[in-house]
Amino acid sequence: MVALFHNAGEAPRLRIVRQLPLFATLSRRELRVVDSLLHERRYLKGEIVFDAGEHGQALYVIVAGRVLICRQGEPDTGRIAELDAGVVFGELALLDNAPRAAQARAAEDCVLASLSRADFESLLDTHAIAASKIALQLARQLGRQLREQNAARPEG
Amino acid sequence: MTSNADDDGSSRYVSTGPFVWVATLAVTTLLLVLLKQALWLVVPFLVAVVVYYALFPPVHRLMLAGVPRSTAASLVAGAFVVVALLALVPAVSWTAAHAVSGQEAFYRYLDAGRVLIDKTLAMLEARFGFLERMHFHEQVGRRMAEFGETNLQKQLTAALLGAAAWLPSLLLAPFFAFFFLRDGQRFLKFLGAAVPNAYFERTLYMLERFDTTARAYFHGLLKLTAIDTVCMSVGLWVIGVPGAAVLGLATAVLSWVPVVGPIVGGILVILVTATDFPDQPQLVYAAIALLAAMRLLDDFVFLPLTVGRSLRMHPLPTVLLIFVGGAVAGVPGLILALPLAGLVMVIAGTIGGILDDPRLRARHAFAKRLRAERITADLGAND
Numbered sequence: 139m140v141a142l143f144h145n146a147g148e149a150p151r152l153r154i155v156r157q158l159p160l161f162a163t164l165s166r167r168e169l170r171v172v173d174s175l176l177h178e179r180r181y182l183k184g185e186i187v188f189d190a191g192e193h194g195q196a197l198y199v200i201v202a203g204r205v206l207i208c209r210q211g212e213p214d215t216g217r218i219a220e221l222d223a224g225v226v227f228g229e230l231a232l233l234d235n236a237p238r239a240a241q242a243r244a245a246e247d248c249v250l251a252s253l254s255r256a257d258f259e260s261l262l263d264t265h266a267i268a269a270s271k272i273a274l275q276l277a278r279q280l281g282r283q284l285r286e287q288n289a290a291r292p293e294g
Numbered sequence: 295m296t297s298n299a300d301d302d303g304s305s306r307y308v309s310t311g312p313f314v315w316v317a318t319l320a321v322t323t324l325l326l327v328l329l330k331q332a333l334w335l336v337v338p339f340l341v342a343v344v345v346y347y348a349l350f351p352p353v354h355r356l357m358l359a360g361v362p363r364s365t366a367a368s369l370v371a372g373a374f375v376v377v378a379l380l381a382l383v384p385a386v387s388w389t390a391a392h393a394v395s396g397q398e399a400f401y402r403y404l405d406a407g408r409v410l411i412d413k414t415l416a417m418l419e420a421r422f423g424f425l426e427r428m429h430f431h432e433q434v435g436r437r438m439a440e441f442g443e444t445n446l447q448k449q450l451t452a453a454l455l456g457a458a459a460w461l462p463s464l465l466l467a468p469f470f471a472f473f474f475l476r477d478g479q480r481f482l483k484f485l486g487a488a489v490p491n492a493y494f495e496r497t498l499y500m501l502e503r504f505d506t507t508a509r510a511y512f513h514g515l516l517k518l519t520a521i522d523t524v525c526m527s528v529g530l531w532v533i534g535v536p537g538a539a540v541l542g543l544a545t546a547v548l549s550w551v552p553v554v555g556p557i558v559g560g561i562l563v564i565l566v567t568a569t570d571f572p573d574q575p576q577l578v579y580a581a582i583a584l585l586a587a588m589r590l591l592d593d594f595v596f597l598p599l600t601v602g603r604s605l606r607m608h609p610l611p612t613v614l615l616i617f618v619g620g621a622v623a624g625v626p627g628l629i630l631a632l633p634l635a636g637l638v639m640v641i642a643g644t645i646g647g648i649l650d651d652p653r654l655r656a657r658h659a660f661a662k663r664l665r666a667e668r669i670t671a672d673l674g675a676n677d
Contacts (some may be wrong), residue, residue: 167362174363174479177486179494182664186657188495195495195502252494256502264357 155251158199160226160275168268175257181244187228192238194231196252200224203248210241220245229276232258315611317642322635323618329630330623334463337626342470346478347512349374353475367475375468406569407561408438410578492658493648500644507636514600515550521596522546522588529584533577535567545585549592552616552628556592560585601632611635 155161155173164172178201181187187198190210198205200223207227209216218240221227231238232255262269329336349370356366415431425431482501489497527542535541545559560582567581612632619631648654 171362174483177483177494179491181491182661182668185491185661185664187491189653189657192495195498254498254502256498256505264354266358 154201159224160199160272163271164268171265175253177252179250179252181248183244183246185244187242188238190238190241194228194238196254197226197229197232198250198252199226201249201251204245205248206243206245207240213243226279314642314646318635318639321638323622325634326619326623326627333626338463338466339470341467344512345467345471346474347509348516364476371472371475403565403569406572407565410568490658491661492654496644496648503640504637507640511601511633511636518596518600519546522549526588533580536570550629551625556589
């Protein structure tokens with residue numbers, strides 16, 4: 139309970155959050171606001187973060203560890219991507235209200251930072267500049283993923 | 295906070311079957327019984343929630359202007375306390391100065407009410423012969439006199455002493471409201487951290503619905519009070535009753551208590567009108583007609599458009615809950631039953647949704663097994 143009202147130990151955590159590409163362009167004050175909205179979750183290797191078909195309530199940023207994105211229930215044969223620290227996932231469900239397109243599992247023990255849909259919408263209302271910086275970073279990541287998929291697609 | 299959670303299909307995560315209804319009724323009743331034992335804390339808490347939702351829009355505006363949440367909460371709560379003190383100091387000194395004349399006025403209003411009933415009964419006896427043969431006027435008059443002598447003073451003294459005992463605990467309300475405004479977000483985060491990974495997103499959904507429901511209810515209540523005050527004040531002003539605005543506000547605030555509140559508010563308006571216009575019973579009847587019209591407007595137009603929308607409850611359990619609340623916890627139970635039921639329904643619905651979802655429970659069991667294996671990994675090494 140003491141930790142609930144305790145602010146002194148946040149500086150090292152803020153440094154970690156600043157290193158995440160999604161929040162790299164935020165000012166110190168914006169970073170503090172966003173950090174107050176992030177939920178830290180810890181997953182063991184093999185644990186499921188979310189299933190395909192679920193209605194997503196949050197996006198996740200990998201703070202430490204790796205996350206496997208795969209077809210539902212096929213971690214070995216249905217691999218789609220393996221994501222490293224700093225990468226955002228689960229953002230599509232948040233942007234277009236669609237169900238989760240794939241399953242996410244912890245490929246190794248990992249720490250995730252989660253931003254809920256309600257908090258992201260609230261951020262758009264109360265701190266529009268910070269929210270637009272995050273949205274721009276999300277758009278850049280989506281564009282990069284699209285280019286990579288196009289490049290990987292066999293020609294013809 | 296904008297929310298489209300119900301439009302995106304995630305509302306299917308909330309169960310609405312008979313289990314949820316029975317659980318909502320049972321848990322709300324149990325909570326009302328428990329809350330009755332701690333009313334000294336519950337009432338300031340409830341007032342603090344109303345103050346929180348009333349003060350949140352200015353805090354939100356300051357945050358939009360770039361002011362940090364804690365600073366915005368301190369500024370708005372500080373301004374509220376200053377305004378409340380500025381309003382309270384003259385009110386307290388006025389009340390102290392007019393306490394004796396206020397008591398006289400109270401008995402004058404009661405007398406006027408008795409005269410009005412006398413006149414109405416006499417008129418009814420003159421119109422209907424069977425009432426005269428029953429000595430209806432005389433009997434009712436005797437019963438009223440007996441009741442007034444034995445009960446009224448006792449009840450009034452008890453009510454005044456009760457109100458005086460409540461006042462110190464009400465000072466907690468602004469204190470609570472300030473911390474809700476400043477640390478609400480941190481508390482939600484703290485709550486989220488206690489939830490297992492498998493249920494994390496469902497909990498986020500529940501917390502959002504919880505906040506949306508409570509916000510809509512209390513905003514609805516404040517809107518309803520404003521609408522009732524304006525309509526009642528205008529109506530009384532048109533009739534010509536003095537102090538129309540004060541009476542309008544009093545009846546609107548009393549309407550927060552279902553069933554009993556509107557009756558008390560109505561009696562207040564009738565007594566004031568009967569006292570100020572003793573020879574014009576038609577004005578009293580006009581006030582009664584206004585009260586009846588306001589009741590109909592409230593129940594069928596204003597209430598469904600403001601408070602009713604927030605809870606999305608069927609009228610049958612709504613009425614049932616109001617009566618259960620009154621039976622187990624008296625007047626506070628009448629006030630608390632509906633908002634409490636709305637919030638219990640959100641939690642019961644979410645838990646029902648989780649219990650209905652074997653996949654979620656399996657994921658949680660799997661995560662527990664992984665943790666147990668990790669913890670006990672080295673324990674078999676010496677076997």
